[in-house]
Amino acid sequence: MNVKKGLLLVIFAALILSYFLFDLGQYLSLDYIKNQQASFNALYQENPALILGGFFIIYVVVTALSLPGAAIMTLAAGALFGFWVALVLVSFASSMGATLAFLASRFLFHDAVQQRFGERLKKLNDGVRKDGAFYLFTLRLVPAFPFFVINLVMGLTPIKVRTFYWVSQVGMLAGTAVYVLAGTQLGQVESASGLLSPELIGAFVLLGIFPWIAKFIMAQLQARKVYRGWQKPDHFDRNLIVIGAGSAGLVSAYIAATVKAKVTLIEKHKMGGDCLNTGCVPSKALIKSARLAWHDKEADKYGFDAIRSDFRFSNLMARVHRVIEKIEPHDSVERYSELGVDCRQGEARIVSPWEVEIRNGDNIETLTARSIIIATGARPFVPPIPGIEDMDILTSDNLWEVQEQPKRLVVLGGGPIGCELAQTFARLGSQVMQVEMLPRIMPREDDDAAALVTASLQASGVAVMTEHKAVRFAREGDDKVLYVDHNGEEKRLVFDAVLVAVGRRANTDGLGLDELNLPTNGNGTVTVNELLQSRYPNIYACGDVAGPYQFTHTAAHQAWYASVNALFGSLKRFTVDYRVIPWATFTDPEVARVGLNEQEADQQGVDYEVTRYGIDDLDRAIADSNDHGFVKVITARGSDKILGVTIVGAGAGDLIAEYVLAMKHGLGLNKILGTIHIYPTMAEANKFAAGEWKRAHKPEGVLRWVERFHNWRR
Numbered sequence: 155m156n157v158k159k160g161l162l163l164v165i166f167a168a169l170i171l172s173y174f175l176f177d178l179g180q181y182l183s184l185d186y187i188k189n190q191q192a193s194f195n196a197l198y199q200e201n202p203a204l205i206l207g208g209f210f211i212i213y214v215v216v217t218a219l220s221l222p223g224a225a226i227m228t229l230a231a232g233a234l235f236g237f238w239v240a241l242v243l244v245s246f247a248s249s250m251g252a253t254l255a256f257l258a259s260r261f262l263f264h265d266a267v268q269q270r271f272g273e274r275l276k277k278l279n280d281g282v283r284k285d286g287a288f289y290l291f292t293l294r295l296v297p298a299f300p301f302f303v304i305n306l307v308m309g310l311t312p313i314k315v316r317t318f319y320w321v322s323q324v325g326m327l328a329g330t331a332v333y334v335l336a337g338t339q340l341g342q343v344e345s346a347s348g349l350l351s352p353e354l355i356g357a358f359v360l361l362g363i364f365p366w367i368a369k370f371i372m373a374q375l376q377a378r379k380v381y382r383g384w385q386k387p388d389h390f391d392r393n394l395i396v397i398g399a400g401s402a403g404l405v406s407a408y409i410a411a412t413v414k415a416k417v418t419l420i421e422k423h424k425m426g427g428d429c430l431n432t433g434c435v436p437s438k439a440l441i442k443s444a445r446l447a448w449h450d451k452e453a454d455k456y457g458f459d460a461i462r463s464d465f466r467f468s469n470l471m472a473r474v475h476r477v478i479e480k481i482e483p484h485d486s487v488e489r490y491s492e493l494g495v496d497c498r499q500g501e502a503r504i505v506s507p508w509e510v511e512i513r514n515g516d517n518i519e520t521l522t523a524r525s526i527i528i529a530t531g532a533r534p535f536v537p538p539i540p541g542i543e544d545m546d547i548l549t550s551d552n553l554w555e556v557q558e559q560p561k562r563l564v565v566l567g568g569g570p571i572g573c574e575l576a577q578t579f580a581r582l583g584s585q586v587m588q589v590e591m592l593p594r595i596m597p598r599e600d601d602d603a604a605a606l607v608t609a610s611l612q613a614s615g616v617a618v619m620t621e622h623k624a625v626r627f628a629r630e631g632d633d634k635v636l637y638v639d640h641n642g643e644e645k646r647l648v649f650d651a652v653l654v655a656v657g658r659r660a661n662t663d664g665l666g667l668d669e670l671n672l673p674t675n676g677n678g679t680v681t682v683n684e685l686l687q688s689r690y691p692n693i694y695a696c697g698d699v700a701g702p703y704q705f706t707h708t709a710a711h712q713a714w715y716a717s718v719n720a721l722f723g724s725l726k727r728f729t730v731d732y733r734v735i736p737w738a739t740f741t742d743p744e745v746a747r748v749g750l751n752e753q754e755a756d757q758q759g760v761d762y763e764v765t766r767y768g769i770d771d772l773d774r775a776i777a778d779s780n781d782h783g784f785v786k787v788i789t790a791r792g793s794d795k796i797l798g799v800t801i802v803g804a805g806a807g808d809l810i811a812e813y814v815l816a817m818k819h820g821l822g823l824n825k826i827l828g829t830i831h832i833y834p835t836m837a838e839a840n841k842f843a844a845g846e847w848k849r850a851h852k853p854e855g856v857l858r859w860v861e862r863f864h865n866w867r868r
């Protein structure tokens with residue numbers, strides 16, 4: 155911090171300190187002003203300029219220093235000077251004081267905050283640059299946030315000083331008027347009966363309902379701006395249209411039907427979406443078969459001479475489809491129709507903020523609804539690697555139709571899908587080369603977790619090729635070849651099939667978003683706010699198409715918010731809660747996570763402690779020959795508050811549930827330690843991790859006294 159900043163900080167601190175030290179707050183209380191009202195009035199009559207000027211300066215100083223008392227002073231101004239004089243006086247004084255506080259915050263903290271949190275503030279900065287005046291106007295008009303907090307926080311953003319001043323002046327005018335009006339009524343309270351005067355009651359009612367009125371006005375203003383140029387239908391066929399019958403769409407439609415709304419669910423392909431047809435279900439079914447096949451290699455470990463699991467690959471795939479068929483009824487048109495959902499087959503396109511066109515062959519139908527939910531999911535991203543167009547690439551979309559097991563399989567991508575499938579095919583006997591350009595696989599997970607999974611993939615026979623960049627594909631004679639670059643050296647990989655698993659892209663093509671001018675993010679997902687509303691407040695998005703998570707359970711979680719907000723948003727709206735989001739990768743060992751891992755805690759500058767329990771020590775794991783992996787818990791330093799957990803081991807996806815519950819409901823490690831866990835189970839690992847934490851935090855001083863006590867008793 156430079157000298158100027160230091161000096162300013164000292165001056166501010168000294169002024170604020172003296173306010174509290176000399177108890178200056180007593181002069182900014184309603185009682186004091188009321189008691190002194192007669193003498194103030196007399197002084198004001200005698201020398202109006204001096205009193206007005208003095209009041210103005212004090213008001214500016216109080217607001218510039220962010221001291222409490224601005225609201226009281228506004229009421230007092232109304233009481234002392236009358237409505238119009240007080241309104242003008244306070245309006246200018248508050249805007250100037252606010253701007254001084256804003257400038258101080260900018261001068262002292264802007265650079266440091268932007269430097270430290272710049273990356274995380276990027277979205278906020280972009281939003282403020284684009285719509286800063288509007289944001290500020292909303293904040294000023296709806297006095298839900300304290301006045302001084304807005305001044306200080308806005309100073310940290312890139313909003314222009316000029317914009318800040320005039321928006322504050324205009325935005326605060328209505329609120330100031332309400333407070334001043336209430337103040338004028340206070341001034342007339344002479345007796346107890348005066349307290350019940352209709353004017354005073356009216357002024358306070360206005361004060362109470364003002365935020366709601368302001369909020370309503372803002373919503374109307376914003377809506378008019380967004381919907382300009384569109385003709386809203388006089389009435390709607392339906393309450394809700396949901397586009398896409400994957401996890402997000404199904405749950406949205408289910409909730410709408412349950413609360414008796416008229417809802418239409420449109421699906422262009424298969425009910426159940428990716429999870430049922432090409433994602434979680436088929437992958438987990440094949441993983442199970444591969445785990446059984448892997449027992450051949452583990453016969454010795456379990457005391458067998460040999461285990462033989464002969465199989466035909468096509469039969470394994472037939473089982474995968476039988477599993478899908480068995481789950482299909484859960485997501486079927488029949489079930490949803492019975493629940494009261496109007497299910498339609500066809501490709502949907504949004505043609506206006508309230509109209510959706512459904513195209514099914516030559517049939518085109520247009521439906522209207524008060525709200526629309528986009529739940530169109532995502533598809534595998536295929537990178538534009540030269541030559542890829544000449545390969546019959548496999549992705550999670552078409553993999554499940556393969557009948558012949560590839561002998562040599564290249565898996566592009568070291569994320570969860572790539573790892574699960576690389577291990578699965580290797581365990582079924584394919585020669586798998588997994589190509590990942592980053593220094594390690596599973597880049598989002600804990601370093602130790604990634605290391606364990608890498609070792610396990612390698613033990614399963616996968617050639618894990620990190621820091622290998624796919625450069626080009628080629629057909630050379632009968633060979634299909636992938637050239638990869640590894641630290642400047644080119645390698646040639648010959649393969650029979652290539653599975654591309656390098657990420658997923660939101661499905662927004664053909665939905666009509668461009669015509670609606672409905673923005674998407676850099677990664678293609680639909681831009682939504684914390685209520686999951688798009689630019690049009692009646693159009694929502696949830697699931698993979700909205701992100702930021704791309705899991706079935708997060709799609710369902712978001713669907714609740716999207717459907718409830720879409721149907722009841724005019725009464726009550728709910729902000730989507732992303733605080734405790736768990737997920738798992740179903741490799742062997744599984745990797746499950748909730749909350750922060752160590753790397754993220756470091757990046758976010760969190761003061762944390764790590765507790766690790768090795769599952770190699772767990773009785774049940776040893777009995778099952780599953781004695782590998784760990785439970786790693788991140789807690790706030792000096793407290794048992796859980797900030798995040800990573801579990802690597804057999805059944806980690808199930809084990810993590812206990813920590814998810816604990817985090818969701820604010821239960822710390824002491825509570826987990828105090829809970830009985832059945833012996834011998836894998837779940838004991840959770841308790842033992844809590845025990846490790848307790849051991850590291852035992853009260854040494856108290857124990858020394860307890861030891862003395864026992865010595866004395868012997």
Ligand SMILES: Cc1cc2nc3c(=O)[nH]c(=O)nc-3n(C[C@H](O)[C@H](O)[C@H](O)COP(=O)(O)OP(=O)(O)OC[C@H]3O[C@@H](n4cnc5c(N)ncnc54)[C@H](O)[C@@H]3O)c2cc1C
Binds near residue numbers: 397
């Ligand atoms: C191989 C693989 C394994 C996975 N494993 C897991 C796992 O173990 N656990 C987990 O939580 N997640 C897993 N996922 C992710 C999970 O499948 C997705 O997060 C989930 O399916 C997202 O649901 P959704 O409803 O957002 O989208 P989707 O399930 O993709 O559904 C979107 C639906 O919208 C339809 N649609 C699109 N455009 C239109 C249109 N214009 N008109 C009408 N219909 C349209 C599509 O046909 C589709 O049916 C896995 C994914 C893959 C690929």
